[in-house]
Amino acid sequence: MAALKKSQLDELALQLKTQYQALLREVHEELENAGSQHRIDLLNNEPGDSGDESMANALADINVATLDHHIRDIRDIEVAFKRIKEGTFGACIDCGDDIAIERLQAFPTAKRCIVCQEKREREFVQEGHPTL
DSSP states (O other): OOOOOHHHHHHHHHHHHHHHHHHHHHHHHHHHHHHHHHHHHHHTOOOOOHHHHHHHHHHHHHHHHHHHHHHHHHHHHHHHHHHHHHTOTTBOTTTOOBOOHHHHHHOTTOOSOHHHHHHHHHHHHHHTSOOO
């Protein structure tokens, strides 16, 4: 278990809860707006040019990417709540060392200490680059 004080853990849990609720609202609004936009598009089904279609497709892609990002963040927060409940919050999932409170305050869903996270990122970057 990480060496977090109860007050620190409570503060981080509140921060996570606030972020979680904000993300849920944003996803809900985004989905409502997407439905409204679809109805507007059907009402205004005048033929447009290929530029209009390209712009509409780009905006739809951006909306999907935004929703995907929000959903990943929601899942990360749910995992953090699970770790709080299990008593493992604040401990690195790779090495078991404590995650610095400063890191948790900046990024409360952090699962790894900074050393393990940097190592993972270096390894992940290498996976994306084929070698000859």
